[in-house]
Amino acid sequence: MTEYRIPDITDIKEAGERIKGYIHNTPLLSSQTLNSITGADVVFKCENFQRAGAFKFRGACNAVFSLKESILKNGVATHSSGNHAAALSLAAKIKGIKAYVVMPENAPEIKKKAVAGYGAEITFCKPTLEARETTLQKVVKNTGATVIHPYNNFNVICGQGTAALEIQDVVTPDIVMAPVGGGGLISGTALAVKNMSAKTLVYGAEPSGADDAFKSFYGNVFVPSVNPDTIADGLLTSLGEINYTIIKRYVDEIFTASDDTIIKAMRLIWERMKIIVEPSSAVPLAVMLEHPEKFRKKKVTVIITGGNADLDNLPF
């Protein structure tokens, strides 16, 4: 592993100041029905209402806004078919610079449209990780753009941690829980929470079909994701190295939930809270349904990660 600095609370607070006015301070919602189902006192931090539809905009904004003008002018680049691509494109648009996005040619039309809608220049490639990386290298060589990794990046982690700052301004929960994919959100959240309220527990929630963080955490060795398979398409990515280091140090527990429970939890949120969340966002509630004893009578804050669900292809 390479050397890197772990962000501290000052870095996250600086990120908060840097992106203030560009991001939404998203609402905290609760539901009496979900409280009675879980036996807990649950508050949802609704990043599905964040700009570009997901928490990813926080990290992308902070990473873009942190670049020096001389570097910024060449634009930013990433390969992604998901929320990070849209978030980075919007952050670049705000700064008036180019975003270059490498997308697999089979990415859903709705995601292609979203990224193009923010003015990004899209390069399509074959749907393999190798093709994505090779194509991205070519794009960077031709443009001089700076690659912004979706989670294994200091400034992205600081940006994602700002959601937890907003929570702590309002409530001090017993537990804060967020989904784990690449680990950008959970690592930023854990850093922020533990530095503000040491007694608040930080839990990660992972689909059992993509449980590389769970295995890495409890196996004490970094296990890359192999053939992940879950309805929670935002959580298919492999845990990042910096993220793993932070998780090991600051996260208290990681739980998994089955896809069946994730789908059930997603539908509960849609029906009872009247908000649209993508499958990944339902994983923490699914964990609460599968492990009720861990949450009963606790004040739990769950980060709802995004609302970019495909309405033509619902899992229920």
Next chain:
Amino acid sequence: MTEYRIPDITDIKEAGERIKGYIHNTPLLSSQTLNSITGADVVFKCENFQRAGAFKFRGACNAVFSLKESILKNGVATHSSGNHAAALSLAAKIKGIKAYVVMPENAPEIKKKAVAGYGAEITFCKPTLEARETTLQKVVKNTGATVIHPYNNFNVICGQGTAALEIQDVVTPDIVMAPVGGGGLISGTALAVKNMSAKTLVYGAEPSGADDAFKSFYGNVFVPSVNPDTIADGLLTSLGEINYTIIKRYVDEIFTASDDTIIKAMRLIWERMKIIVEPSSAVPLAVMLEHPEKFRKKKVTVIITGGNADLDNLPF
């Protein structure tokens, strides 16, 4: 027509005090994308987040809470397969009294479950208006319960008007627009708005397949709804008499929109605002899409009426 008193702003403010602490002061949300699509500055009053999932809870609460103890103890009754039944059941539950709900036997399971979930006593009947009314009369005879009409009722209208009070606490719009079904919401809204800001225009939005209010308003004669047909199932009911009188006096214009545009508008709200709204709630946005010149550069507040959409039977 029988004699009746039209509510004034004092009645609506008293309703607001009466139901305070029981209802949610629902959030106002906006979307930059919807603003750029409509060319207007639109704020949505999100009654889909109201308890029991719709604005109906305001009117039901106010009607139930306004009854004398001696009358209240015999319970309340209604025939409805929709949001009013659930709202009345929850209001009765809060007061610790019985709610008797007559429902057509073919009502959707989800609505039966919602009403039963609030502890109401359900009597099923054949799915005709005649059977509903006869069955309700029998229930009332047996129980002594007070019938709470879903919209043609003084206290219900006052309750529905409280949503507009909350809007006016925050913004003074150029236009306030709400859907028109039986007319409970639009009449309460018009009374509240016109008494607080005389220059704010109040518009009604109706599906072209259920345009009895439109015809009554412009024809200057009360036209009952005959064989209405629209995806906006909450707006199939015929306009009430008290509601018609108030609409004639206080509403500025009524517009219609086609079901195709309503479905398009509903999907836009789901995709762009990440909130779940039922088809009826999308009618005002559909009107804005069909009559953009009426709204361009205006500050428009739209009341989102409810979020009880059937997830197994989406129109898109």
